[in-house]
Amino acid sequence: MRPLRQAPRKAPCVTYDAEPPADRFFVTGGSLTPGAPSYVVRRADGELVDALRRGDFCYVLDSRQVGKTSLVGRAAARLRDEGASVAVLDLTAVGRNVTLEQWYGGLLASIARQLHAQERMDRYWREHEGIGPVMRLFSAIRDVLLSDPQAGRLVVLVDEIDVVQSLPFSA
Secondary structure, three states: OOOOOOOOOOOOOOOOOOOOOOOOOOOOOOOOOOOOOOOOOOOOHHHHHHHHHHHHOOOOOOOOOOHHHHHHHHHHHHHHHHOOOOEEEEEEHHHOOOOHHHHHHHHHHHHHHHHHHHHHHHHHHHHOOOOOOOHHHHHHHHHHHHHOOOOOEEEEEOOOOOHEEEEEEOO
16 A cells, blocks of 8 residues: 655654744644645645634634644634734743733733734733733734734634643733
8 A cells, every 4th residue: 555645764753943844744743734745734724714713703622733833823824824913922932920011911922923923012011001911912913913904804823722721820
């Protein structure tokens, strides 16, 4: 019997400092890139994108290492291809040993960087220091990102949500 896809001839157990090239079939550890040839498309791929297109609040709950991050990455790529403004928040990247101000500022900074709105969001954050960090985050999203008529549909995807359990404050 012939395999469906021929594996690359190079050694499959290669680790990468950054994301692996999309044409690599074997990836050790971490998530797969949206175009990875070894990604197995599941029913959840279509369901998640369809629900996000409708503007539904969605969550994907499952055990560790089953492809949630890869699913989110593919959904983000599809929505971006359709013209949506998409930010993916990996909560492990924001940190755990941070203050409340640093946590919400970090979330905002990550969103701003991905949507190329760093200057506007940073200015908003500084100009509204009298507002608590949670309200400032959501106000910045509303007043800066959602008020921009060219931004189109905004989708924020949150990965590694379990990080909030280990924060030194209530999130």
